[in-house]
Amino acid sequence: MADQVVQCGACRVDVRVVHGDGGDVVRCPACSRTAPKAEAIQMARSALIDVVMRDLPEDLRQVVRNNAALGYRASDRYDWVLR
Secondary structure (H helix, E strand, C coil), X not given: CCCCCEEECCCCCEXXXXXXXXXXXXXXXXXXXXXXXXXXXXXXXXXXXXXXXXXXXXXXXXXXXXXXXXXXXXXXXXXXEXX
């Protein structure tokens, strides 16, 4: 996963990292959506897990949902995704 790039979920363009007062922030160069870097990475990771889980049987999906180490957070729409 080291070569995965976070993208804006709406525009599907690679984000830019901006150094802010409170830490690094990611920003979409197309629509200017911003989020703390850690939050964007977490949401992008959840989006990827969501895609992978579609092919799993329900009992395995439940295991993934309950595994706190994965940090999966379900969402109807992901603002940040992985390319």
